Amino acid sequence: MHSHSVSSDDSRATVEQYVKWIQVLRKRGHTVDGIVLTEHRKFDFDKDYSDLAGQYDVLVLKGSELDTRYGHFLVYGVTQALTQAMDFSDVHMDARALMQAARRHDAIALPAHPGRFGIGLTDYIAQGESFDDVEIVELLNGGSRKGENERAEELCKSHNLLGIGGSDAHLTSHIATCMTDFKTPIKTENDLVEALLGKEFQPVWLKNVVNGAS
Amino acid sequence: MPYYDEIELGDEIGPVEKVATDEEVANFCDVWGAPKPNRFTDPDVAAKAGMPGTIVPGIMTMAMMAQLLTDWGGPGSIKDLDLVFRQPVPHNRPLTLAATITDLREEDGENLVECDILMTGTEGERYVGGKAIVVVAGR
Amino acid sequence: MAMELEYDRSLYGIEHVAGPFEITDEIIDRANSSTGETGPAFISDAGAKEAGYRGRIAPPTLCCILVRQVSLPDVKVKFGRTQMHAGQRVEPKAPVYAGDRLTASSHLKDVYAKTGRSGTMVFVVWETTFTNQDGQVVAEVQESFAKRE
Numbered sequence: 228m229h230s231h232s233v234s235s236d237d238s239r240a241t242v243e244q245y246v247k248w249i250q251v252l253r254k255r256g257h258t259v260d261g262i263v264l265t266e267h268r269k270f271d272f273d274k275d276y277s278d279l280a281g282q283y284d285v286l287v288l289k290g291s292e293l294d295t296r297y298g299h300f301l302v303y304g305v306t307q308a309l310t311q312a313m314d315f316s317d318v319h320m321d322a323r324a325l326m327q328a329a330r331r332h333d334a335i336a337l338p339a340h341p342g343r344f345g346i347g348l349t350d351y352i353a354q355g356e357s358f359d360d361v362e363i364v365e366l367l368n369g370g371s372r373k374g375e376n377e378r379a380e381e382l383c384k385s386h387n388l389l390g391i392g393g394s395d396a397h398l399t400s401h402i403a404t405c406m407t408d409f410k411t412p413i414k415t416e417n418d419l420v421e422a423l424l425g426k427e428f429q430p431v432w433l434k435n436v437v438n439g440a441s
Numbered sequence: 442m443p444y445y446d447e448i449e450l451g452d453e454i455g456p457v458e459k460v461a462t463d464e465e466v467a468n469f470c471d472v473w474g475a476p477k478p479n480r481f482t483d484p485d486v487a488a489k490a491g492m493p494g495t496i497v498p499g500i501m502t503m504a505m506m507a508q509l510l511t512d513w514g515g516p517g518s519i520k521d522l523d524l525v526f527r528q529p530v531p532h533n534r535p536l537t538l539a540a541t542i543t544d545l546r547e548e549d550g551e552n553l554v555e556c557d558i559l560m561t562g563t564e565g566e567r568y569v570g571g572k573a574i575v576v577v578a579g580r
Numbered sequence: 581m582a583m584e585l586e587y588d589r590s591l592y593g594i595e596h597v598a599g600p601f602e603i604t605d606e607i608i609d610r611a612n613s614s615t616g617e618t619g620p621a622f623i624s625d626a627g628a629k630e631a632g633y634r635g636r637i638a639p640p641t642l643c644c645i646l647v648r649q650v651s652l653p654d655v656k657v658k659f660g661r662t663q664m665h666a667g668q669r670v671e672p673k674a675p676v677y678a679g680d681r682l683t684a685s686s687h688l689k690d691v692y693a694k695t696g697r698s699g700t701m702v703f704v705v706w707e708t709t710f711t712n713q714d715g716q717v718v719a720e721v722q723e724s725f726a727k728r729e
Contacts, residue, residue, distance in 0.1 A: 236692065236703070237667075239523055239572035244544050244555070251451045267694065294695040318695050345697040373565055397525075398557040398570060399543035400451075459616070468614035472607065473645045490662050491698075499665040500648065504615040504641045511640065516621035516631055519640045523669035523722075571667075 228263050228407045229292065229301055229339060229365060229393025234274065235267040238397040242276050245402045246283040252403060256437045259403045261286025261413065263303065265339075265393075268294055268316050270305045288416050291315060292339055295322035297351045297358070301365060301393070304334035304420035326360040335420050337361065340368040340395065342378030349378050352386075363423060366390025367430040369404035370397070391423070392430030404433050442515050445552035445579045448542060454513045454556060456539035459505055461497045463532050469501045497530040502569045506558055509538045514575040520553065524571035530560070537561045540573065551576050585702060586658035591688045598650040599683035600713075603676055608638050611645060638676040643710045643719040644668055650684050652706060655691060659702045660727030666703060669722040674712070681713045689722070701726040 230245065231238035242264065249259045262285065264271075269291065276287040290303045296319045302309075309332040313325055322338070329336040341348035341364045348364065366379050367390065383390050392405035410427035413419050422428060467482050480487040480496055487495045503524055510519050530536065537560070544555035553574055560569040612622055620627025621637050628636045676682065686708040693702050703724050710719045 236694070237525055239525075239557075240543075247450070248543055255451075299695070318693050318700060343697060345699065346695060398559075398572065399555075400541040400557045465614050465616070468610065472610045472614060473648050475648070499668060500641065500644045501615060503644055503668055503670070504611070504617070504639065507639060507641045508615065508617055508619070511619050516619050516628075516637060517633075517640075517672070517675060519670075519672055521669070521671045522640070523667075525667040526665055571669075 229265050230396040240399040244399040246285040248399050249285050263288045263290050265290045265292040294318035295320045297322040298346045299339040300336045301339045302336045304416045306332050308332045337363045339365045342375040363389045367392035367405040368395050370395035390430045445577050452542045454540040456537050459536050499526040518575045521574040530568045588656040596686045600681040601646045603680040605678050636678040640672045647708050647721045664726045666726040667724045671720040674718045676718050682710045685709050699729050701728045
């Protein structure tokens with residue numbers, strides 16, 4: 228649900244290396260169905276990974292991770308209309324405007340790593356900000372430092388929020404360290420948006436998913 | 442040194458543990474010609490830059506990462522070493538260096554081994570992370 | 581409106597040449613002793629010859645140390661107070677031997693903004709090519725620096 232390929236400035240992994248690494252994870256007995264690329268501050272309309280996806284039998288979907296003045300937000304179901312409504316490169320955009328624009332354009336935006344120190348939603352709420360449109364956050368993040376996922380968990384409990392899991396991989400071998408297990412089958416970005424709106428999912432650690440969920 | 446056909450995806454290089462002492466960092470800064478005072482050897486400068494203490498220069502951590510690879514693949518084996526300095530690296534603390542092999546391919550007659558490479562701390566800190574491509578011999 | 585970055589865009593496309601850098605035994609010795617390098621080919625001619633080189637070679641990251649001695653022009657980014665070294669990449673292309681004289685040629689690659697645990701940061705990326713006395717490219721080095729508030 229959260230990964231970066233070389234299309235992001237700070238990642239060193241190619242999509243092909245991610246899908247190859249998933250074969251290694253599968254050989255070790257883990258169930259991993261697919262990945263969502265969420266490149267920083269952009270959406271790659273022109274990138275098509277369907278050949279790789281077919282060759283390695285891994286679902287490869289595309290989203291975005293945008294910088295906002297209230298931390299990073301993951302966006303799923305990005306459309307041309309949404310990229311016209313919001314400037315994806317604006318690192319100080321209003322997260323509330325992003326969430327509303329996303330819903331108007333059949334997408335969904337939700338806070339990434341809300342427990343991250345200095346830039347997570349937890350800190351902005353502590354400063355007195357409120358975010359009425361937030362119903363889901365990234366509860367498990369594979370790039371978290373000590374205590375950050377715990378802060379995300381507290382936020383979910385205190386504000387009655389649902390959680391997804393994402394690896395936040397920037398390196399090949401970090402893909403799928405945290406994932407999201409959906410009840411309904413996902414084949415497209417639209418399926419993903421619907422499944423998130425349907426609220427039937429849970430975050431999982433890779434180590435707990437041996438021949439089990441996705 | 443390993444042969445290409447012995448290596449598998451998921452294999453590990455290391456881990457090895459290293460420590461960068463105050464003295465080594467001071468020597469390194471002299472070789473580099475770092476302007477003084479600096480955040481690598483002077484606690485006050487480090488504090489002003491918001492650091493918890495003096496730190497190890499990024500290029501010094503890079504030299505340590507390169508050693509992990511050349512000790513494994515040979516002195517001229519590195520084709521590409523690309524690192525992100527993710528958080529300040531402290532002096533005099535155990536640093537764990539390790540690489541995981543993520544891709545194997547033959548390109549222009551060379552056997553390329555690509556790996557993720559990380560320097561971590563005892564509390565799970567990911568100090569330095571990146572990618573390397575190492576050339577190894579066939580039989 | 582996106583954050584408008586103010587900096588000296590006229591630097592794009594200009595090569596800044598520095599050097600020559602003399603690769604002496606002393607420089608290699610000091611670099612080795614400060615990083616605990618014990619690889620035989622980096623220590624002596626004999627060790628290097630055993631590994632198939634004509635003489636002692638420098639460790640692959642020596643150019644990353646030299647690149648910090650290149651005085652690059654100020655990009656004049658109107659942002660931030662503190663500058664951190666954010667990342668570095670080296671692609672060794674040919675051995676660097678003790679006794680070589682290297683020249684560096686650097687150019688500005690990119691300037692961009694992002695946000696992270698320590699707030700908004702502006703990244704400045706430089707690329708440098710090192711060439712030896714015979715005109716052979718020995719290494720490509722890329723460095724990125726983050727300016728933060």
